[in-house]
Amino acid sequence: GENVEQHPSTLSVQEGDSAVIKCTYSDSASNYFPWYKQELGKRPQLIIDIRSNVGEKKDQRIAVTLNKTAKHFSLHITETQPEDSAVYFCAASRDSGYALNFGKGTSLLVTP
Amino acid sequence: GAVVSQHPSWVICKSGTSVKIECRSLDFQATTMFWYRQFPKQSLMLMATSNEGSKATYEQGVEKDKFLINHASLTLSTLTVTSAHPEDSSFYICSADSRTGGSEKLFFGSGTQLSVL
Numbered sequence: 001g002e003n004v005e006q007h008p009s010t011l012s013v014q015e016g017d018s019a020v021i022k023c024t025y026s027d028s029a030s031n032y033f034p035w036y037k038q039e040l041g042k043r044p045q046l047i048i049d050i051r052s053n054v055g056e057k058k059d060q061r062i063a064v065t066l067n068k069t070a071k072h073f074s075l076h077i078t079e080t081q082p083e084d085s086a087v088y089f090c091a092a093s094r095d096s097g098y099a100l101n102f103g104k105g106t107s108l109l110v111t112p
Numbered sequence: 113g114a115v116v117s118q119h120p121s122w123v124i125c126k127s128g129t130s131v132k133i134e135c136r137s138l139d140f141q142a143t144t145m146f147w148y149r150q151f152p153k154q155s156l157m158l159m160a161t162s163n164e165g166s167k168a169t170y171e172q173g174v175e176k177d178k179f180l181i182n183h184a185s186l187t188l189s190t191l192t193v194t195s196a197h198p199e200d201s202s203f204y205i206c207s208a209d210s211r212t213g214g215s216e217k218l219f220f221g222s223g224t225q226l227s228v229l
Contacts, residue, residue, distance in 0.1 A: 043222050
């Protein structure tokens with residue numbers, strides 16, 4: 001089955017700096033790679049996703065890159081703000097709408 | 113986006129009792145629903161895949177007789193934790209496949225925090 005590894009497990013940055021979270025996956029059949037933000041006790045919120053036919057996608061301060069050959073993808077958050085503090089999960093699946101295999105999460109802390 | 117309603121949001125029960133969690137898709141029909149479990153400070157682990165009108169498919173290590181899943185309609189799936197024990201205390205969350213237009217196809221419920229005393 002799919003195995004998704006995520007690093008780092010914790011990340012602390014100063015407000016305004018960039019944050020990068022990296023994930024690798026094992027199943028070459030995976031084609032859909034979403035990123036979720038989860039606050040304590042709440043449901044995961046989709047913040048950005050990318051499919052295997054695209055190498056990079058950007059939405060304002062958030063970007064995701066995908067290297068399908070190397071089976072890794074990364075989340076980049078620029079100009080971080082304290083409200084970006086949360087746990088971020090990467091995930092992989094065959095396609096959107098299929099069961100997701102999640103990474104172990106990264107606890108991001110943005111200090112003012 | 114599509115809305116998935118999950119109830120209850122939290123429940124406290126005594127050891128040995130059963131707890132039912134409901135997951136409803138409010139504005140779309142969900143052929144498939146997924147149930148996840150999340151222990152504190154850990155990731156979401158897929159427990160089972162629920163297809164309307166058929167038996168759920170359980171992930172390895174998940175006891176199907178303990179975690180009963182029913183998906184009797186296209187808008188409702190239920191997870192019953194039978195004879196709950198303290199080690200079953202966790203955050204349970206469902207997600208539904210909307211199969212509608214738009215890039216996001218999987219929508220999460222708000223989760224249920226189960227505490228077994």
